Amino acid sequence: MQITVVPASPKTGQAAIRVLLADASNPTVKGYYRNLAKVPAEFKSNPRFEAVQGDVEDAATLDFSGSDAVFNITPPLYEEKDIIAHARLVSENVKAAVKKADSVKRLVLLSSGGAQYDHGTGEIMTNHEAEVILKDAAPEVVLVRASYFMENWAMSLETLPAGFFFTTLTPLDQPLPMIAVQDIGATCAAELLATGTALPSNPLIFELHGPREYTSLDVQKAFEEVSGKTLEMRPVEKAGLDDFYAAVFPPTVAAQFAEMNRSFLEGGILHEDPQPTGERKYGRTELVEVVRQMLGA
Known part of the structure; x- marks a missing residue:
């Protein structure tokens, strides 16, 4: 089996590739990179991995011929551009x-x-755009709706040495589904390896959560447990x-990130969630494990 990951540079893409290359079925993996200098050494040295220079913004650079399955990630955009139009462009190209x-x-x-x-939902609307375009792109389509990345808390590493961190999850005891990148990679790899088996629905859509929900207070506890220090939490209302x-x-x-953040707080559209996805799958990695990885503990 040949599996293509496009783009391959995001952490979620890397996590999926690691699982695929370690799988006993020995699939070959092709990863697309705008800059081949970003290919991890661990992938370069694997004979079943091929790095290809290509850009989802340029349709002419994408060639999936010979691949049985494709793993697509809508890349985030941090430039002053229309992020919805960008998501539409790259999804159409894929x-x-x-x-x-x-x-x-x-x-x-x-x-x-x-x-x-x-x-x-702010920035999340790029994923809506991708789903609308790609829901019938292949004979089998799987849409994995991941919850808040635990690794997003890495933004706190800059202020931790000063003894504090910011949280935009308020009230502080409000729970939120969170998922580790390694669990996203493992889940998506399993779906790719199941290519050719019948889906219960097409497209198959499911939410991906961690083993439990977490609050800002849980995050503070995890940081303090791993660092061994008392830390001040500064809420952004x-x-x-x-x-x-x-x-x-x-x-x-x-503006898009602020709207996204408000969407899962009290009164936001995701907090009320009148149109839930329904099916849900769960990862196994606890938040404290991710914090240990982030702090190198």
Whole structure:
């Protein structure tokens, strides 16, 4: 079996590739990179891995012929551009490449919780756009709606030495589904390896959560347990989200991230969730394990 990962540079793509290369069925893996200098040494040295230079923004660079399955990740955009138009462009390019390659039987798309909505979710709307375009791109399509990445808390590493970290998850005791990147990779790899088996529905759509939900207080506890230090948690209230993200991202991107953040707080569309996905799968990695990895403990 040959599996293509496009793009291959995101951490989720890398996690899936590691699982695929370790699988006993010995699939070959092709990874697409805009910059081949970003190919990890562990992949370069594996005879079953092939790095290909290509860009999802340029349809002419994508050739999936010979591949049985494709794992697609909609890359985040941190530039001052129309992120919805960008998601539409790259998804159309991937769809065209899948259609052109008669060999592709299954497409697995890494999407996001909340991708069922076409409004009110900010940056998550890029995943909605990708789902709409790719839902019929291949004979078998799997849409994996991942919850909040545990690794997003890595943004706190910059301030931890000063004894504090910010949280945009308020109230502090509000639980939120979170998932580890390694569990995303393992789940998507399993779906890719199952290519050719009948899906219970097509497209198959499911939410991917961690073993349990976590609050900001849980995050504080994990950081303190691993670091061995008492840490101050500085909440960013809903009214301050625009200013908080504006200090990090360009204006358009900041507005999208602020809206996304508000969408899963009280009163937000994902908090109320009148249109849940239904099926749900769970990872095994606890938040404290991810924190240990982030802190190198």
